Amino acid sequence: EAEVAQSPRYKITEKSQAVAFWCDPISGHATLYWYRQILGQGPELLVQFQDESVVDDSQLPKDRFSAERLKGVDSTLKIQPAELGDSAMYLCASRQTNTGELFFGEGSRLTVL
Amino acid sequence: DQQVKQNSPSLSVQEGRISILNCDYTNSMFDYFLWYKKYPAEGPTFLISISSIKDKNEDGRFTVFLNKSAKHLSLHIVPSQPGDSAVYFCAASDGTNFGNEKLTFGTGTRLTIIP
Numbered sequence: 001e002a003e004v005a006q007s008p009r010y011k012i013t014e015k016s017q018a019v020a021f022w023c024d025p026i027s028g029h030a031t032l033y034w035y036r037q038i039l040g041q042g043p044e045l046l047v048q049f050q051d052e053s054v055v056d057d058s059q060l061p062k063d064r065f066s067a068e069r070l071k072g073v074d075s076t077l078k079i080q081p082a083e084l085g086d087s088a089m090y091l092c093a094s095r096q097t098n099t100g101e102l103f104f105g106e107g108s109r110l111t112v113l
Numbered sequence: 114d115q116q117v118k119q120n121s122p123s124l125s126v127q128e129g130r131i132s133i134l135n136c137d138y139t140n141s142m143f144d145y146f147l148w149y150k151k152y153p154a155e156g157p158t159f160l161i162s163i164s165s166i167k168d169k170n171e172d173g174r175f176t177v178f179l180n181k182s183a184k185h186l187s188l189h190i191v192p193s194q195p196g197d198s199a200v201y202f203c204a205a206s207d208g209t210n211f212g213n214e215k216l217t218f219g220t221g222t223r224l225t226i227i228p
Contacts, residue, residue: 004156040220040221042221045215101159102216106155
């Protein structure tokens with residue numbers, strides 16, 4: 001069964017360091033999302049891509065976060081410099097075009113020390 | 114401003130009984146609602162959805178009810194099984210029938226089914 005792949009699963013870093021997360025959506029899914037889930041809260045949308053274009057990045061802290069999907073397939077989310085408050089689960093999801101269902105990856109758990 | 118609220122952070126239900134998870138929303142533009150289930154160390158998985166033109170949608174043991182006037186929806190699981198123990202997120206969308214645009218999630222309810 002096709003899945004959304006994310007790496008790394010876990011990342012521990014010190015504040016002020018740079019971190020990067022990678023996502024490979026299900027093949028053929030044009031829409032890709034990055035969500036952040038802080039412990040005890042629901043997922044919050046950071047950025048949405050349609051193919052290689054950003055559709056919504058209104059909630060992305062652009063002073064330190066960046067996201068790209070250069071070829072409209074896999075995507076990278078970068079944080080530089082990381083801050084303590086960035087500790088969270090970073091979830092990637094892709095959308096099946098005909099049903100609209102979102103499929104989530106297993107997430108990348110970031111701990112900033 | 115929390116537009117989707119799940120006021121019960123946790124719920125415990127005896128196996129075989131009915132589990133009822135509640136969700137309230139404030140944005141009247143929301144027209145599509147979804148429930149996701151999340152196990153530890155996994156991403157959320159889609160469970161069931163409902164469009165605002167309906168007030169009930171059923172899929173096996175899972176039924177979602179929507180009360181638009183009260184801006185309230187609920188997920189009923191009957192009978193509850195130990196494998197249902199997970200965190201359940203309510204999510205809402207405005208704009209499309211598929212609800213595939215920006216999803217706003219609630220804070221989740223941790224359901225524990227007691228054998």
